[in-house]
Amino acid sequence: MPVLVVGSIALDTVKTPFEEHADLLGGSASYCAVAASFFSAVNLVGVVGADFPAEHVAFFKSRGMDLAGLQVAEGRTFRWSGEYMLDMNVRETRSIALNVFEHFTPRLAAGYAESAFVLLGNIGPGLQNHVLDQMAGPRFVIADTMDLWIKVALDELMRLLGRVDMLILNDSEARLLTRETSLVKAGLLIQAMGPRFVAIKKGEHGCLLFGEGGDFFSCSAYPLEDVHDPTGAGDTFAGGLAGYLASTVSGEVTFGDLRKAVVHGSVLASFNVEMFSLERMRSLTQEDIAERYESFRLFSHFEVIP
Amino acid sequence: MPVLVVGSIALDTVKTPFEEHADLLGGSASYCAVAASFFSAVNLVGVVGADFPAEHVAFFKSRGMDLAGLQVAEGRTFRWSGEYMLDMNVRETRSIALNVFEHFTPRLAAGYAESAFVLLGNIGPGLQNHVLDQMAGPRFVIADTMDLWIKVALDELMRLLGRVDMLILNDSEARLLTRETSLVKAGLLIQAMGPRFVAIKKGEHGCLLFGEGGDFFSCSAYPLEDVHDPTGAGDTFAGGLAGYLASTVSGEVTFGDLRKAVVHGSVLASFNVEMFSLERMRSLTQEDIAERYESFRLFSHFEVIP
Secondary structure: OOEEEEOOOEEEEEEOOOOEEEEEEEOHHHHHHHHHOOOOOEEEEEEEEOOOOHHHHHHHHHOOOEEEEEEEEOOOOEEEEEEEOOOOOOEEEEEEEOHHHHHOOOOOOOOHHHOOEEEEOOOOHHHHHHHHHHOOOOOEEEEEOOHHHHHHOHHHHHHHHOOOOEEEEEHHHHHHHHOOOOHHHHHHHHHHOOOOEEEEEOHHHOEEEEOHHHOEEEEOOOOOOOOOOOOOHHHHHHHHHHHHHHHHOOOOOOHHHHHHHHHHHHHHHHHHOOOOOOHHHHHOOHHHHHHHHHHHHHHHOOOOOO | OOEEEEOOOEEEEEEOOOOEEEEEEEOHHHHHHHHHOOOOOEEEEEEEEOOOOHHHHHHHHHOOOEEEEEEEEOOOOEEEEEEEOOOOOOEEEEEEEOHHHHHOOOOOOOOHHHOOEEEEOOOOHHHHHHHHHHOOOOOEEEEEOOHHHHHHOHHHHHHHHOOOOEEEEEHHHHHHHHOOOOHHHHHHHHHHOOOOEEEEEOHHHOEEEEOHHHOEEEEOOOOOOOOOOOOOHHHHHHHHHHHHHHHHOOOOOOHHHHHHHHHHHHHHHHHHOOOOOOHHHHHOOHHHHHHHHHHHHHHHOOOOOO
């Protein structure tokens, strides 16, 4: 079953303490969609400028995506530049140029409105709501968000929270949204704002998943010795999660489905940070994914399955 | 099989943003020994002053401990005072009075030298080494340590690391000891210093366990909504872990044993922080422990055992 993915498509310049690369493929929709494509068909909604390299479009196509929702606008593609400190958990945005993204209005191509699964990647909640306005009753809607929208578009975000099944955000964003130090309390408070399911990402400490009736799952992160570029880790997590759900769930989404979806999202994200941009996704295989899923089982379970 | 526990025995004054209590039972040996006593017999080695309340000795006895190694010295009991900030992960020591602890020399009572399991609770590594000097070839030795000893007694600590099977320390201490940001690299570097097994505690984010040949286990923390007093959480973790091993392992300690031991330590620690000092341990039952162990399984496993 296809998952509809909407978000930003960008050209990134990324600096770490060890390397710097310019004009890399980036943006929330790029990471979400490519990750999802490892499990399911993807309907992509986004905008690029006339300068967007054809090789990136070819890469999306090679992942089997439907690109009828990809608008090409006059002007330059959205650009973002950021720098990571020696502690790679700390990032500074160096510059942002919205370019064609400034006037982006998501438009659903023919048939997209019937997508059963929707992943609203990280863009303004106004645009996320606009996508939902066009949908014909999707089965499961996941939204990602960030600190910026909590600060500047809280009303639209709160309206969105009443319409989605699941919210994904990181620990500092959860604390910002709820003004609560305890992540457990924060998760429960966000559920009270609307979403039945909440995933709080904790970077190198993994992810907490809150479900209905006190359901709770704690997913560890893969023990990587080196992280080369954390950019897009959260988007890749969301994409892997959404793609896995779309590929395996034919009825109601259960908490058991979501546990495994969170692990698949974590597997994809753990691969993605091994190289800059989406480079690692180009060589990733289903065998790699299956093998790392099994390592997640081995290092998370203490009652071992025979 | 009894576990020999050595460490400090203190009277603590603890302030949180919500409460303050004076002259509470505390100290690394108190927490370690009481936690271990839920699983195995305990031989306690420590020192208290003449002012140490008889009710605390009675509590130790009620937990079935052998107290022949508990010295009562002239003078006052070791006192510690600390304050927690609104973020309970942040603690400031307000005062320390070593008192009788200043001239403490651990002495093993008759039969203690043959203990198969040894838990060297957090005291100076010189004293920890002195205990090992008196042992008759223990099967498994666990040591806990802290930032202070890494800073002021590194040589003694390094000598200790060559003699223990397992080191337990927290994330900031692991980074301090190895000057490495990545906890995965830090764990591997500490193994290279001697211990076959290393447990890095991450507070609310759980614990990482490193074993031989790349064995790795990540244990989540219990999702508590409220923490009333984090004092002794790490000691309780170590005590529960050691007591569980001593009670269940009759041959060589395997990584599978240690996974379950880490979970049992986490279960005990999660109870202990629910109340001040060791208060929660007074009412804790085996049924409570078994129930919470099962919740750990439910929120950590994604491939569910039938």
